[in-house]
Amino acid sequence: MGRKRKGRDISGWLVVDKPAGMTSTAVVNKVKWAFNANKAGHAGTLDPDATGVLAVALGEATKTVPFITDALKAYRFSVRLGQATNTDDSEGEVIAQSDARPTDEQIKEALSGFLGDIMQVPPKFSAVKIDGQRAYKLARADEEFEIEARPLWVEELVMDDRPDADHVVLEMTCGKGGYVRAVARDLGEALGCYGHVEWLRRVWSGPFDADEDGVSIERINELARTPELDALLRPIEEGLIDLPEVKATDAGAVRLRNGNPGMVIAHDVEFGEECWASYNGKPLAVGILQGAELHPNRVFNLD
Structure with missing residues (x-):
């Protein structure tokens, strides 16, 4: 049995306005510590001397990292x-x-x-x-x-x-x-x-802007391990902004949670298109739409 990760099960995005002189890995480690999170990653390395957007994903948001990495x-x-x-x-x-x-x-x-x-x-x-x-x-x-x-x-x-x-x-x-x-x-x-x-x-x-959304390292240090820092966390679905959304039915949600194809309600989404399913306002899975079913390749565990 695998060893359980230390830290909280907390999920979402923090848009860091990275300062010069700090590596991307050091920023991720700082954010992970500040949130006492059990899992963190970033979407696109910046050179140590570069500044600006470094989008850090926590928890289940790490499953959406490829979509931000691939974005403009x-x-x-x-x-x-x-x-x-x-x-x-x-x-x-x-x-x-x-x-x-x-x-x-x-x-x-x-x-x-x-x-x-x-x-x-x-x-x-x-x-x-x-x-x-x-x-x-x-x-x-x-x-x-x-x-x-x-x-x-x-x-x-x-x-x-x-x-x-x-x-x-x-x-x-x-x-x-x-x-x-x-x-x-x-x-x-x-x-x-x-x-x-x-x-x-x-x-x-992608959807993250340095001036509008960026949080400084100084602010992260100031609010570390507090509810005020948690409040700066952006929802997982912001990492899915370039994908169309479909809505899971009650029965479909049960199947999707278990990694199986599930029924969804889709509008203006083509057969074979990649999209994400929501249920009760929360992201549930990412997958390929085939008819009235979403075939998941990523499932979010947010319960």
Whole structure:
């Protein structure tokens, strides 16, 4: 028999406005401690120096993490032109420099080449696995290796500000798996001047917004282990916002709770579409609609 996890059975989302200098794992551990929760995870890693939305799921909400991970995300970041670093951000060692500086029009023109379906090579200082090893560990050991390009959907990439000749502030909306550092690196190469990320903020991720929903680490520490912190928890179904909702019948709810196909009432949902079922106002399961039944692949245990 498995060992029972320590902590409370508490479920929901906390949208953390992550500070610079803290790893995503450290944020999750802080939130888990503050809620005395038995289970926690996050939807999409942020680099330690990045700020902004880090959506932390507690308890049964962890079953909805993939839907937030797959959702569109928006970033605001500054690119330092004229320098390439080995980490593609300001923490790394400068490995190449150029006196060339592009005009605003040249930057805008270059940005158009990063829209739509593109192929992107992740930074060597990243968590990508190479033959079972994390790329950043190989990079720190000065080992030679290549990372294969990966597909990325970029919905929007625009210039927001040009403070001076050495810097440009960009805003990007993209899909899952995008590396902002790689965008800065590749943009610098396309402009013939090199570039790296100086600072980065994730503005929103799926339904979660940093400015409107974000809770600071200081606030989490202040309210730790109190009902006031519990009140900041957002409902599980916010992680399902991109899926259509169906409603389970009384008999269907019994079957769905046991992981079996159950009868649901569905409107404007197509056969074979992924959706989530609610019962008495609470999320019950996620699955595939087949006729009048939902065939579950995730069941929420909220009783």
